[in-house]
Amino acid sequence: MAGAEARLDEAGVSLWLTNWPTSAGGAWTGRRILALVGGALAGQLDVLVHPDGQAVSVWWLEVQPDFQGWNLASVMMDALYAAHPTAWIDHGGRTPEGVMWWDRYNEPDPQRNIHNRPPAEWARYFDALEVEAQKAQNAYSNRIAGVDGHRGAVYRYDERVEEEAKHHAAQFREPSPRGPDPAAEALYSGMSLHLPPGLHRLVHDGGRDPGERARMLVEHVGHGNLPHDAAWHTTERAAYEDIAHAELFSDPSVQPATHLTVRVLPVSGSPLPDHDVKATWVTYLDSPGIPVQLARMSWRAPERPWLTHSVDLAVPVEAAIGPRLWQKASPEYRASYNFLGERHPVAGAPGPFAGREEEIREVADRLLGESARRNSQAPEVASRSAPRQPLPQQSPAPPPVRRGR
Structure with a gap:
């Protein structure tokens, strides 16, 4: 060499x-x-x-x-x-x-x-x-x-x-694949996310509770949107490697802002969902929506891979590997998730802001205080100023787009 x-x-x-x-x-x-x-x-x-x-x-x-x-x-x-x-x-x-x-x-x-x-x-x-x-x-x-x-x-x-x-x-014998067993092993997979700027700042803020930030990411991705078209490995490192590898072959003008990996516990139930076993990984290319237990999340920005945020969930979260096609989603998946992979509202379940009243009050007080400070520093404007010129008509900004299929 x-x-x-x-x-x-x-x-x-x-x-x-x-x-x-x-x-x-x-x-x-x-x-x-x-x-x-x-x-x-x-x-x-x-x-x-x-x-x-x-x-x-x-x-x-x-x-x-x-x-x-x-x-x-x-x-x-x-x-x-x-x-x-x-x-x-x-x-x-x-x-x-x-x-x-x-x-x-x-x-x-x-x-x-x-x-x-x-x-x-x-x-x-x-x-x-x-x-x-x-x-x-x-x-x-x-x-x-x-x-x-x-x-x-x-x-x-x-x-x-x-x-x-x-x-x-006659001496040649093709070896048989002996890859991971989804019924017996926890598996890792990953995805690239281009998060809205505000959400990006929150989930990469090391001063915030990692469990709260993991919940934000799950809500953004959708509980039913775990990747069906990516490889599922036995190590987190291999999942991160897949993401970085794929980026080298992607459009260089679109750089994902966050690499996210997830760990799911062995798939329970019978029969085992259809899967394709390779040497070191498995895929669910024909997934109808496979229920799993989400047990760990880890994420980092590609420009700072040494700074990785992670959380092991003490109580695994109900989630699902998304269906390849919504039209072929199983009845069980449709009963729990919509076509964006979001969970259906549960009757009687607390709203998303339940238990966060004090946090919301603190945020509101801070925003009001900053607004008052800016107003106090603004220069006085004469009451008889020249009339304003009309602003050109502008199209309203598009709403933020959530990641879905």
Whole structure:
């Protein structure tokens, strides 16, 4: 890795090895190496990692147009070898651009590239027949492009080895996913919120009770709006990582102001809601609205991730993972929530301001006092001043928008 990095000089490049939330791979874990320049996304390398960590499949390598020529592709690939120092690596087939890059690339450990070794050594991890097809494709692409493609390192380059591949193909076994169990494990997920300025100041005010601020956030999001289209992990860190990862690929002109994660207790009841189990997470892509117990909330501003606010709820709050489509929401969900994910009013239940009379009185007194102070400092205006010019007609300001589906 040092060789490729040495050619970057003072470019200000950083690398981030993060989760790759892909639906592909089954039991293989999606991982992504991101190259960042000044915090902006410059390139990415997507891979799948075998459950035992001893095999890596390269799926995609890309550098953004504005950052090509910086040697970033080599830096990311070197980082992959360093992150998995003992694993077999399958580079797969190559695009025309990939063929030209590979011819220039100085592979740090060619002996771990399965294209360079006999299938008897790695066939338990990869389909030998599929790998031979990739090798044949790459050999053809090399000839078309007129490049060597490190052919001297490739095992029996450009030879017919189908029989050998067939002999070892039976060794390959696809592992079964063994991800989280929603019926037995507490799970975390997260979302990005662009809060109204006033609410943003309140929920990030460390001087206020964290339980009260958590209640504000729940009311803003909606008790029935926990994310159905995001991954649910076994750790809070993974949930935060998902949010930050998604922001790198979002519209840079819209920056969420708050990252919020929630922890829900194991889903009770039978049968268990339909879910898709991956290597380290689950999803509820077809959620009809799943009742859960909200047990923890944590939030922070992306520009200050070290300052995290959190609260463990002594009494878990009734909430729900939102339905994918309101039209397919279950009768139980509709009985508790409206189409915005807000709870229906309960007959006889106290209003939202019940028990907060003293707090409201203090706020009112403070506002009245500040208004009186400003009036006392205002300069006197002559009673016979010139008549005011009529103000131009303006459209009323739109009401604040709550987050809903």
